[in-house]
Amino acid sequence: MRDEAYETLRRAIIDGTLAPGANLRDADLADELGLSRAPVRQALTRLAAEGLVESKPQSYTRVAQVVTDDVRDALRLVRGLHELAIRDALPRMGEPQLAAMREANARFAQAIGRGDVDAAIAADDLLHAVPVEACGNRALAATLDRYTPLLRRLEYARFGSLPAHRSVKRHDELIDAIAARDADAAIRITRTIWTELESLLED
Template identity: 70%
Template structure:
């Protein structure tokens, strides 16, 4: 007898689960550039069938994190400076738009959430914990992205941010992390004051500060 209210996990959910896990492993460097990606091996590691893994790899190829040649190879793509530069420019503009649109909707609760995320970011930077720093940074910026209410902005940021995060993981020692803590504080202060122009300028600078990583 089946349990009321519970259904099978859909294939789309399995595909998304495979996609998320493989993407994260590529971004944080557990799957470094050049690593061969065999759907059978990945499916076994993830406890999934090969079909959702294949679908995930196709999506990751479209996003530039995987490269594939039919009948030859499927592997983790290298970090291409031009692709990252394009992603950085687009992401910066979208975060500016998100902040500008979100400020009228950001109240005491949202500001407090951003300050708490920045505290976690600062602690992670001091500890050299790149995974925690990236997670806290995402949480901080996601407050405005969610509040802006533009699903296209949110989806596009989610699509291109992994290219930037991958570079940050690879070159964490070169990140201007302490400066980022101060920039975050400036951003939050501007949001709390309702200063749209200042907040937009600061968030633009936060992302522009990543550009020197492309020259390393």
């Protein structure tokens, strides 16, 4: 029940259903979700640790504002970790991994084409998870799990716009570089993918 509450609330925060600054009352949320207050409180504590919720004891619990500096810091960390994952994973990646990335990018392109942001983000996650898994660095994977949620609201803005079609091309370029065993190109393309996301902060 705790995980159900967490996933439901996180999705609502990320996609904007729960807007920045919205008050989060555990009793009301428990009623809406059909759960007891305990799992809702645990979910809110977890979301606060991830920076999606802010809370002051005896005062308020609310959806955190999008703090540009915090998101930029998280994005630069995530970008660096994905570059490291590519560097370490590339020697271990073969046709099964490339096929998984191609399939994920095909799903991504289809989702973008029909304007399904949820499906686009899920497919994007699948694509980038392939080298993360292949590199075998559990600390890296855990750190990405910790900080990636801060970027989700930016990704909803990105994948809901026309420039999202550019991401399909970037993914193809990344897959081609990995297939060619060109580590420098793969790392450069990975850096570009995440740097383009950072440009939304300026907007």
